[in-house]
Amino acid sequence: MDNQDYNKAENTVDNAKDGVQNAAENAKWKAEDYAQKAKDYINEERSNDREATHEGWLERAKNNVSDAWESTKDAASDAWESTKDAAVDAEASVKKATN
Numbered sequence: 001m002d003n004q005d006y007n008k009a010e011n012t013v014d015n016a017k018d019g020v021q022n023a024a025e026n027a028k029w030k031a032e033d034y035a036q037k038a039k040d041y042i043n044e045e046r047s048n049d050r051e052a053t054h055e056g057w058l059e060r061a062k063n064n065v066s067d068a069w070e071s072t073k074d075a076a077s078d079a080w081e082s083t084k085d086a087a088v089d090a091e092a093s094v095k096k097a098t099n
Helices: 003-027 029-045 054-099
Strands: none
Touching: 029 054
């Protein structure tokens, strides 16, 4: 693998890492948001003449985590494919150079 192929693979991994981190950060609630989200849930239930429950709140939080996981999974999958493609290209380049 020559330097150019190595650099390309390294850049692909770095970009993939950034993508995964950004997806996770953008999708998840931050710790300080939970208190406000809980208040919003309670107020929403109250305004709809329903009782806010612990189980209802946990269901809402779980749905957010599920959304975050889907975004993270998509970014991780893209990272895998990009990195795998770069590795295959580098391997082909090495084989070509040694033949």
